[in-house]
Amino acid sequence: MVGFQGPLYGGTGCFHRRKVIYGLSPDDNGITRKLSKEALLQTFGRSMEFTKSAAKILSGIKTSSIGPKIISSYIETAYQVAGCDYEYGSSWGREGIQLLSGLCKSLFVVRVNKVGWMYGSTTEDVLTGHTIHGRGWKSTFCSPNPPAFHGCAPPGGPATMIQQKRWATGLLEILFTPKNPFILTLNGKLQFRQCLAYTCVTL
Template sequence: MQDGTPWPGNNTRDHPGMIQVRVSAVLTNGPFLLNLDCDHYINNSKALREAMCFLMDPNLGKYVCYVQFPQRFDGIDKSDRYANRNTVFFDINLRGLDGIQGPVYVGTGCVFNRTALYGYEPPHKPKHKNLGCSLPVLVGQARKVLNQVRRGAGFDDEKSLLMSQMSLEKRFGQSAVFVASTLMENGGVPQSATPETLLKEAIHVISCGYEDKSEWGSEIGWIYGSVTEDILTGFKMHARGWRSIYCMPPRPAFKGSAPINLSDRLNQVLRWALGSVEILFSRHCPIWYGYGGRLKWLERFAYVNTTIYPVTAIPLLLYCTLPAVCLLTGKFIIPQMRWSGVGIDEWWRNEQFWVIGGVSAHLFAVFQGLLKVLAGIDTNFTVTSKASDEDGDFTELYMFKWTTLLIPPTTLLIVNIVGASLEFPTLSTAATNRGARSLGNYSLLSG
């Protein structure tokens, strides 16, 4: 501020709560929205302009639900010991999805088309069935109702008016100003509305019970019922026929903080994996949800991969046990691996942490997800603590905090060490004997 003190709320680790999306519809009703995590900030002033190039394109824009930017982070050590940058996911997977129906929504660094966030469908193409309510249909109904009111509606017309009003209230809630804002394709608030009226309506819309008995959280806005609501929200948009865009400007658009030690990183991965398992065993499972809609097959396959990956913890657990068994029995299996796209050091860090997270966080997520879905036992997730490491010495990188998530990988480590210690003396003796025989043969030949 003018006196040199930081602006209140600028601290990424301590700031007030943000206004919800439906309140912004009453106050400003911009046709596009920027979604950022609380620990992210704008790093590229031209990022929003690049997003607008897609969303306001006269041909492509009407089919785009959001423009997703890759996540970039501060405070990560050069070796990226725990694969915090997720370069394989952001620089390979999401870029590949951009050529199908678009990248998944990752919860931050995303510019939304408000119309898509309200559960509308994009313009329909022939030979496609409706999954929801299209914007032109609702606008046409609203205009018809307004015309009936102006010319003096009869009994039947009044009944039709009441039915239309009830339908809109069930969808968006009981706020006339808010419902009117959802029908404005180009955004903006009604010119006749005064600031006092809008403020009063905003207080009503922001109330905790406003979305009760409406479609908020199930068909409109961010979808409830999962700790990874981002994946579920984007999936429902793609199922309606929208497509998304992946935008990777040379200068990172947004930056945030990442967990710096192993315990926090594992708890973060546990939360993601648990959310994926919840979606996998819910009615929104991409294996069967939305058939007859407008979701492309390759996009569906990508969403299946996004939700089913924690289950790989079980075969991965067996795979990690095999080396110890091989060392104990003397029979070895050498897997062949291939890599491409990302540097070998980044790929190796990613694979290294995939094994650690797979036999710990993913394994716990499978069992917790099954308990929640089958037995109704809910588990609280641990909020990931993040550090900015302002001193630059990564003092917290090697901080060790014990967590139950470390039990499986620690057990596997001990088993492998025991197996290696039992087998290596035998291998060393055999190598010595072979060396002695080779030297004897060489002496005979030279003689």
């Protein structure tokens, strides 16, 4: 991994910083002004608790420890955000806020490119991973003891073949999108050797 931006993200067993998932790059310093309520809801969904939390993270404000009285409201918010229909009408998986200073009353100085996982491929995990690297982020291995995650494999031959077909189709799709590794190297911050690693995976 010397000279690379780190291991490739392939779906499971992974933690992401919230700034990464919210679409920022390492060079973005956050919000200099408060973002309007409407813009927050349009980008991060209809949960006010979650959008307020996202705004704090993006602005670099450290969140205080939570007391037992509000844990129950956070659990309710988590159920809402984890729902299958939460992302509809928001910017999850697509273009987020692109406001520049001076255009509106309350603005991001930074540009939020994409929020959450990247859609448009059946291998959205790899697409998400190399988009994150394309913004300039680096990844690293972390092997806690005991293991933080346990995965499972397909139970038999037919299920394995279906999964392999899905992966092959999705990885090929990535090569024919604006997010392919070569374009992210030319127009983004994906390093050349990291580009070669992703190209090897997609081929």
